[in-house]
Amino acid sequence: MVYTIYTYKNKKEFEYIRKNYPTIACNINHLNQMFNYSTYNYIDITEIIQYFFYNPQNKIILHNLEEDLEYGVKAIIHENLVNIALNMCYTLFNEEIKISDEIPELKNLEENMPFKKKILYYYNDEEYFLLWNSLNKKNIPLFDIRTAYYMEIVDNYLFDSNTVINITACFTNNNPLLIDYLIKISQYPITLICNHEKCKDEILHHFKEIKHISKKYDFIEDKKIFLNNMPLKITDLNEIEFKNIMKKINEQLIGHERFKMEFFTRLSHFRELNNLNLKKIFSVFIFGSSGVGKTELARILNKNLNENMKLIKINFGNYTSENSLNNLIGSPRGYIGSEEGELSIKLNKSHNGVILCDEFEKADAKIINFFLELLEEGKFTDSQSREYDLNGYVIIFTSNLDKNSYLNNMPNEFKSRIELLTHFNHLTDFEKKEFVSLEFTKIKQKIESNEKYSSVNLNEFNFQYDLNNKNNLREIKRELHNQIIKFINDNKPKNVL
Numbered sequence: 001m002v003y004t005i006y007t008y009k010n011k012k013e014f015e016y017i018r019k020n021y022p023t024i025a026c027n028i029n030h031l032n033q034m035f036n037y038s039t040y041n042y043i044d045i046t047e048i049i050q051y052f053f054y055n056p057q058n059k060i061i062l063h064n065l066e067e068d069l070e071y072g073v074k075a076i077i078h079e080n081l082v083n084i085a086l087n088m089c090y091t092l093f094n095e096e097i098k099i100s101d102e103i104p105e106l107k108n109l110e111e112n113m114p115f116k117k118k119i120l121y122y123y124n125d126e127e128y129f130l131l132w133n134s135l136n137k138k139n140i141p142l143f144d145i146r147t148a149y150y151m152e153i154v155d156n157y158l159f160d161s162n163t164v165i166n167i168t169a170c171f172t173n174n175n176p177l178l179i180d181y182l183i184k185i186s187q188y189p190i191t192l193i194c195n196h197e198k199c200k201d202e203i204l205h206h207f208k209e210i211k212h213i214s215k216k217y218d219f220i221e222d223k224k225i226f227l228n229n230m231p232l233k234i235t236d237l238n239e240i241e242f243k244n245i246m247k248k249i250n251e252q253l254i255g256h257e258r259f260k261m262e263f264f265t266r267l268s269h270f271r272e273l274n275n276l277n278l279k280k281i282f283s284v285f286i287f288g289s290s291g292v293g294k295t296e297l298a299r300i301l302n303k304n305l306n307e308n309m310k311l312i313k314i315n316f317g318n319y320t321s322e323n324s325l326n327n328l329i330g331s332p333r334g335y336i337g338s339e340e341g342e343l344s345i346k347l348n349k350s351h352n353g354v355i356l357c358d359e360f361e362k363a364d365a366k367i368i369n370f371f372l373e374l375l376e377e378g379k380f381t382d383s384q385s386r387e388y389d390l391n392g393y394v395i396i397f398t399s400n401l402d403k404n405s406y407l408n409n410m411p412n413e414f415k416s417r418i419e420l421l422t423h424f425n426h427l428t429d430f431e432k433k434e435f436v437s438l439e440f441t442k443i444k445q446k447i448e449s450n451e452k453y454s455s456v457n458l459n460e461f462n463f464q465y466d467l468n469n470k471n472n473l474r475e476i477k478r479e480l481h482n483q484i485i486k487f488i489n490d491n492k493p494k495n496v497l
Helices: 012-021 046-053 060-069 078-089 104-112 125-137 145-148 169-170 176-185 223-229 239-252 256-275 296-305 324-329 340-350 365-377 403-409 429-448 473-490
Strands: 003-008 023-025 042-044 074-079 093-098 119-124 143-145 165-166 191-195 209-212 282-287 312-315 355-358 379-381 387-389 395-397 420-423
Touching: 003 078, 012 023, 012 074, 012 104, 012 176, 046 078, 074 078, 074 176, 078 093, 093 143, 104 145, 119 125, 125 143, 125 191, 143 145, 143 191, 145 169, 145 176, 169 176, 191 403, 209 239, 239 256, 239 296, 256 282, 256 420, 282 403, 296 355, 296 395, 312 340, 324 340, 324 365, 365 379, 365 395, 429 473
Parallel strands: 003 074, 003 093, 023 042, 042 074, 119 191, 119 209, 143 165, 165 191, 282 395, 282 420, 312 355, 355 395
Antiparallel strands: 379 387
């Protein structure tokens, strides 16, 4: 006798069937035991077929399965394995039907159970033992997703926000059931981690974003090991990480849409050229009036590379004298004064591959000559004969010059080394409102996370300011801060006598 086999799409459908209809998920052990299958509507044979695929010589499996089907229970299977079942068990099954045709409410299941994307935290090979040891000392449960799925031991932990599940097997095992199980458990407040080297693009779209594990846990022992292994330059990122940072820049840098598109394209090209050892440093020169957001690009890029590292910023308004190069890279041996320069010191303290050169139009000619060599060679030697390799760095120059002044005052040799030249215009009124909204959200999050302001309700705050004639973003931001502080003070609970 031959039977019909019913297919389900994913773990959500299977869980719905198991919850609402008598169903047993059968494995190899079940087939060797005595069960009263007449009490079940459905028997899931997915794991049986997987086992039979790798052990086709074990024909007794088909015999035992046929006896079970004689009770009238219907066989169900994941749709990705149905063709294997039909080909290998042709004496048992002759057709397939979608289980949703028999249980119509399954067709609306996606609407009732929306998938919530989570953050995925990654670790590197050399970090896993350190991570495992630290979690173990904190009594934080850590499971492999295969153990969680096959042994069903994690169900009691799914509502525990401390639970950690390693999903690396989803990338290395070609098993659709693990992916479906991943989607299911992503609805719970657990933490998901994976090995950075094993990540594959076809799985990563299930996640909102990916971050290094040190962004999740601040108790990791020897955390410097983690931070030193993090990708700190734009050229160290994989494609998914790079796209995530570009997305953040697009969201957090308000306005300048044409520039952002060009910046993403040129920076992507630079990553390839750097990989081929054809280009050492990516340089951007942004000019425009004060307060239009010229320095924001560097701040946003630096923060999203590694928020634990300070931005390397040099204000060249302080570098107008003839001896300014000594202040930048240190005085030569034998000179009385500072032995280290500002750039050397900041490079040693911060390992992020972003440098902001602000007010660069004020720099002395020797400073400009210094950058000619740096942009060309990708490295420099300070006054103490120490070499600094800036291969893969992004250097952002800003200036209050207009375009004509830039073209007339900057040496041609310097201009030829700039990868991307742009002018930042004033934001439109709509963009200024977007800027205010973004800044307000940042402040609101800080206030809500501070117990001192637990009684403050900023939902009633209304920013009163004429944005039409205001173009300086610093002034707008300052006024927003002042009004929020005034709102907080005006709405403090009065002391009860």
